[in-house]
Amino acid sequence: MEKVYEPAIHLNHVDFQIGDSKIIQNITGSFPKGKITTLVGPSGAGKTTLLKMCNGLISPTAGEIFIHNELISTYNPVDLRRNVGMALQSAPMIKGTVYENLELPLKLQNKKLAETGAISYLGDVGLDRSFLNKNAVDLSGGQRQKVSIARTLVNQSEILLLDEITSALDRASVKEIEELIVKINNKYNVTMIWITHNLEQALKIGHYTWVLMKGEVIETGESKLLENPQNELVKRFVQGVME
Amino acid sequence: MSYLALSLTLIFVLIPLILSKTLNLGLEKDTFIATVRSIIQLLAVGYVLKFVFDSEHLIYIFLMIALMIGTATLNARKKGKSIDGITWKIAFTLLTVEVLTQGIILGFQIVPATAQYIIPISGMIIGNSMVLSILFLNRFTAEMSAHRDQVELILSLGGTPKQATHHQLISAIKASMIPTIESQKTIGLVQLPGMMSGQIIAGADPIQAVQFQLLIVFILLTTAAMSSIFLGFLSYPTLFNDRMQMLKEKF
Numbered sequence: 001m002e003k004v005y006e007p008a009i010h011l012n013h014v015d016f017q018i019g020d021s022k023i024i025q026n027i028t029g030s031f032p033k034g035k036i037t038t039l040v041g042p043s044g045a046g047k048t049t050l051l052k053m054c055n056g057l058i059s060p061t062a063g064e065i066f067i068h069n070e071l072i073s074t075y076n077p078v079d080l081r082r083n084v085g086m087a088l089q090s091a092p093m094i095k096g097t098v099y100e101n102l103e104l105p106l107k108l109q110n111k112k113l114a115e116t117g118a119i120s121y122l123g124d125v126g127l128d129r130s131f132l133n134k135n136a137v138d139l140s141g142g143q144r145q146k147v148s149i150a151r152t153l154v155n156q157s158e159i160l161l162l163d164e165i166t167s168a169l170d171r172a173s174v175k176e177i178e179e180l181i182v183k184i185n186n187k188y189n190v191t192m193i194w195i196t197h198n199l200e201q202a203l204k205i206g207h208y209t210w211v212l213m214k215g216e217v218i219e220t221g222e223s224k225l226l227e228n229p230q231n232e233l234v235k236r237f238v239q240g241v242m243e
Numbered sequence: 244m245s246y247l248a249l250s251l252t253l254i255f256v257l258i259p260l261i262l263s264k265t266l267n268l269g270l271e272k273d274t275f276i277a278t279v280r281s282i283i284q285l286l287a288v289g290y291v292l293k294f295v296f297d298s299e300h301l302i303y304i305f306l307m308i309a310l311m312i313g314t315a316t317l318n319a320r321k322k323g324k325s326i327d328g329i330t331w332k333i334a335f336t337l338l339t340v341e342v343l344t345q346g347i348i349l350g351f352q353i354v355p356a357t358a359q360y361i362i363p364i365s366g367m368i369i370g371n372s373m374v375l376s377i378l379f380l381n382r383f384t385a386e387m388s389a390h391r392d393q394v395e396l397i398l399s400l401g402g403t404p405k406q407a408t409h410h411q412l413i414s415a416i417k418a419s420m421i422p423t424i425e426s427q428k429t430i431g432l433v434q435l436p437g438m439m440s441g442q443i444i445a446g447a448d449p450i451q452a453v454q455f456q457l458l459i460v461f462i463l464l465t466t467a468a469m470s471s472i473f474l475g476f477l478s479y480p481t482l483f484n485d486r487m488q489m490l491k492e493k494f
């Protein structure tokens with residue numbers, strides 16, 4: 001990554017430890033502004049943990065995180081989380097309708113979401129207006145994931161953290177969501193950090209990629225590194241996923 | 244009641260003991276302990292009350308109330324171990340509910356301000372408040388661990404801890420109040436309330452007894468509402484740190 005870029009998020013010797021187990025170990029690096037960076041790596045590598053630290057849901061036990069060059073702890077947590085939006089891996093829904101779920105980010109600010117707005121967000125993720133009054137508990141896993149993505153967009157954050165947002169989707173829907181994310185990235189210059197188990201996806205839509213294993217970043221660079229990894233462990237990981 | 248009559252009541256202890264023995268329920272020991280404890284505790288309270296009523300000293304009334312709050316707190320706090328400072332939070336809740344309720348009763352001179360009224364009514368207020376606290380804490384901690392993903396979701400979208408726990412708080416408050424409200428709906432139809440029964444057996448005019456019972460019913464409703472709401476608003480902040488993060492070990 002020899003190109004000069006402005007970091008949206010910068011990590012400096014970041015650790016995350018619970019009890020004696022180190023979940024994130026000494027990670028240093030930047031997520032460039034306006035770019036899509038993918039995070040790949042085996043289950044339990046610490047990808048979700050890393051994203052949660054960037055959204056302030058948890059704090060590093062050592063090291064510093066900077067958001068737009070300001071120390072993360074200088075932000076008010078509420079402002080931080082609105083600016084650095086996150087779609088959680090489990091795509092949780094609150095009790096109520098799809099509409100109430102979409103309105104949630106605004107309701108937390110005592111604002112309302114117009115029905116037309118809600119329909120347009122649903123359209124973005126490929127759901128029609130008939131979903132609006134559906135009970136969120138009746139959604140399929142894939143539909144829930146779509147609503148979760150739409151809901152994350154409502155805050156119109158400058159940085160989006162996407163945790164395996166297409167893992168439960170069919171091929172056509174995956175493509176639709178990929179196009180949506182690329183479009184948002186292009187149109188609004190939103191910085192994206194996208195965790196995926198789908199390496200083709202990482203290659204196709206990510207500008208940069210980080211490979212995490214056992215809490216450490218073992219290779220980073222432009223996404224095409226996945227085609228020809230240098231590190232022996234990454235090579236084996238890529239072969240394992242691709243075959 | 245004569246002491247002979249009182250001793251005959253032990254027949255009612257023998258029946259469960261014999262049943263437990265023959266059916267192998269294994270409840271003999273607990274039944275025995277419960278019997279002995281109730282004899283000792285109630286007789287002791289009886290003598291203490293007699294002493295307090297006779298001495299007419301305010302200090303004894305305060306001591307009795309402090310004792311009630313202390314015992315109730317120690318009993319209720321077992322249910323809220325995950326909440327920091329739960330002992331003081333429960334004690335504060337019980338004390339506030341007691342002071343507010345007694346303030347209204349005595350302030351409006353609904354009953355005379357004598358130990359004979361203050362102590363039994365305090366017992367009911369504090370006892371009910373304790374039960375409500377236990378019900379609330381049970382439900383609240385269960386709700387929080389069942390819905391931690393929703394709590395995390397709301398935080399992740401820029402919600403405050405208060406917004407993130409709102410739903411769980413409300414349903415725990417509601418759930419803890421329902422038994423009190425429901426039991427008042429059928430009151431008198433199935434079971435006569437203990438205090439009223441006691442008064443009637445002791446020879447009081449039933450109408451008079453009913454009036455006191457109504458006072459108690461209304462007191463129980465207000466203590467139910469106050470206890471769980473106070474405790475709720477004292478409890479939820481301790482589940483988060485000042486960065487609005489969930490304290491994992493508490494969920």
Ligand SMILES: Nc1ncnc2c1ncn2[C@@H]1O[C@H](COP(=O)(O)OP(=O)(O)OP(=O)(O)O)[C@@H](O)[C@H]1O
Pocket residue numbers: 018023041042043044045046047048049050089491
């Ligand atoms: N609160 C926690 N308490 C204990 N261990 C935790 C906690 N959170 C995460 N871990 C552990 O940290 C490691 C990394 O978890 P993380 O969720 O970040 O992995 P991941 O890379 O997102 O995995 P996946 O691809 O399966 O989602 C795992 O071993 C997990 O068990």
Ligand SMILES: [Mg+2]
Pocket residue numbers: 047048049089163
């Ligand atoms: Mg994960």
